[in-house]
Every structure is written in C-alpha cells, then in structure tokens.
Amino acid sequence: MDTFGKTQAKVVPLDLSENQFQIYNKISRNYSHSFLFESLTGPEVLAETSVMGFDPKIILKGYSEKVEIIENGKRTTIKTTEPFGELKKLLGKSNDQTYRYLGGAVGVVNYDAVRLVENIADTHGASQPLMEFGIYDDGILYDKIHEKLFYFYHDENRFDKLVIGDDSFGEFHSSDVTANMDEVKYSEIVNKAKKYIHDGDIFQVVLSRKFAFDTDGDNLTLYKTLRKLNPSPYMYHLKQDSKTIIGASPEMLVRITGDKVETFPIAGTRKITDDEEKNKALSEELIHDEKELAEHTMLVDLGRNDIGRVCRYGTVHPESLMEIKRFSHVQHIVSHVVGNLAPENDMFDAFQAVFPAGTVSGAPKVRAMEIIDELETEARGPYAGAVGYFSYNGCCDFAIAIRSIFIENGKGFVQSGAGIVSDSVAENEFKETEHKAGAMLQALKEAAS
Structure with missing residues (x-):
C-alpha cells in the first residue's frame, strides 16, 4: 500500500471572485466524497482557515475487528483491532508547517469508537464502521487572516x-x-443519573436526546441555510458517499501544531440578544453562576488530565481560564488548555487520549460512559464523536461532532445533550437539550420551505 504526503506541498495562488462555499458548491456535487471545513465566527484562535477537498485517493473504514481500505475501486480487508495504526501507515511525513493542513486524512470518528480503547458494554449495538477517513492529496485553502x-x-x-x-x-x-x-422519559434518566452522582459513582454525566427525520434532496441547500443561521468556528460539510455530516460545532476536541497540544473546554452558556447591556448582564450572570463554574472547572481538570497522558511532564497548563467568548448566537465560558507533546507520542496518541471529550461524556469519563450506555436508549453513532483531519505534517484539528445534522440514505437525525450534576433540575436539562438542538431543527425547516 502506498504512503502519501511524503513530498512538500506545492501551492498555486487563486484569484477567484467567489468565496470558498461557492467554489465548493460548484465542485463537490460532482464527486461522491468531498469535504468543506470552514471557520466563520468565534475567537480568532479558532477561526483561522477554511479548507476543502474532493475525490480522495484512498478511503479507510475502521471497524471493531478490521479495516477496509478502498483504492481505485479495489477493496482490501485487514484484520485488526487498531484502525488508527492502519491509518497512520497510510500517511507520509511532511515537514511543511506553513499551514496546519495541506493534505492528509479527513473524516469522522464515531463516539462509539471509544470501545476500541475502553472496555465499555455495547448495549445498543454500535453502528459500523466506527470511523471513516479519506486520504486527500490536494485541496483548496482559504487563509482568513x-x-x-x-x-x-x-x-x-x-x-x-x-x-x-x-x-x-x-x-x-x-x-x-x-x-x-419525551420530557417524562428524559426526566427519569436524569433522576437515575443524579442517584449515581449522590452515590459517588460520578460527578457529572452528559445525557442526550435524538431527533430523527426522513429527508431527500440537496444537502448543500441545508448546509447553506445552517451556515447563515448559525455561523461557527467549526462549520463542516463532510460527504462520504451515502453519508453526509453537516455541522456548526463551537467546540474543539484537540488540535496539534508542531508539538503544541491544545483543547478548549466549553461549558456554560447564555444567549446573545440585540441589547448590548443585556448581553453584558448575562455575561456577568454566567461568570458568577456557581453551578456553571463548578461544572466548567471539572471539565478543565479532565482536559488537563487527558492531554497530560501524552504531554511532557510539567508542560500542561491553562493558557486562559474561564473567559467569556461570544459566538454567533450564544456566549460560553471557555478555557484554553495546552501542553507540549512528548517525543514518543504523536497526533494519533493525542487524539485517543482525549477522545471522547469530557464535555459530551462526563467525569470520571469511563464510568460516565458506562452510565450513558445504560441510560440512553440507542447508540450515539457519529454524535459526540469527532470530525476533522490528521495532516501529513503531524498536525491535527478535530471538532466535537455536536450541533450537527447526520444524514444517511434518506434518514437523518440531530442529537443534543445536557450535563447532569448533583443539583440539576430535570425540567431545565430537558429544555437545554431542546435549545441546543434548536438551530439544527430550524435549519431543517428553513431549508425545506
């Protein structure tokens, strides 16, 4: 099997009057596999570049006990329980650090892929494959800065x-x-989770609800609607044959630049209104909300522990802590945790150390995921997993797959969760799941009208 990305990327400047989405719209519908990753709003440290690619050279699908590699229409099956290892073999090593991404593996890792590294029951039968990546050797990049x-x-x-x-x-x-x-059923599982918290099993757990629908037509019309309705630091249209993921995620899972490992825990939310004075008041309310601060602190500690598993001792620290950051429609409490990758580790080690995010699972993470498997009624699939890339140059950047719409063969779903802690009120947590799904469901309505 060939290894790709061993050469220095060659760059051809483009003088096009159209924006990146217009270009993508013209090209992507002619290919079965393509991606567009856009950074539209949010802190500049998150909203840096947008990139797209078409027609990957190789497709890798990772299952629990095998991988399938598709190249030039030929399918090769390899028995393995380590699909990340097989993906790593396909990527050459480029020293080009001009940009974080100039070719590499682009795709999705389902939440349920955690079972590749943790012994968690699969009560609901996780959908397979657990991950899918395309190896893209070229693309178009927009440098926003x-x-x-x-x-x-x-x-x-x-x-x-x-x-x-x-x-x-x-x-x-x-x-x-x-x-x-419905609210009754969700309240039941919230109260069961609170009992686990009171019994000392966990401090927090994220419980989610799924909203399913049937669909047909042009998914790019839906993406166009979402990017206008809810512009975010991590916008994505990821097309993998019959599957499409459309997202407006505010939250990074992990990013690596050189040997710098970063994660941005987000927990705590207030809306943004047309009244600036009210926005300031809501910011003050948020930053002094003891429940929100306690939950955020817990998730920052979890993030530090996660990246600490792959970083040099003593290098992990919060570069910023509990700052209010504004996005298109909401403001969040955001922290920035960084560390220096240990020389014996790489981007694949870092990804597996932080996956899945504590903000979509809970703390302690493994026990929280066991409780999620028990209390939620079906496997999560790509929801709460990760969408992003492993670059030829050793960098990576992944968004947590939240605020997303997942479509496959005419069936679609949106999923959203709420963090349950000891003093959670079930009614409020139910409303939070409705609110978090709101922009996605609104995009569905507007795109279809």
Missing part, C-alpha cells in the same frame, strides 16, 4: 481536471422530527 486563496497538491496538479458545475442549489425536503425521549 491574510485573505489568501490557493490550490495545493503533492504528487499531481488536478486543478484543471476538477469537474466544475454550476452554482445552483436543488430543493431540500425533510419530514417532521420525532424525539426518542
């Missing part, structure tokens, strides 16, 4: 060969959504 647009490639300049269509959008249709838990 310097306002530059260019095409990059490693072995073959395919820019003139890309099939460019028109910029029209098709119709999108979706049915009414059906939640898998």
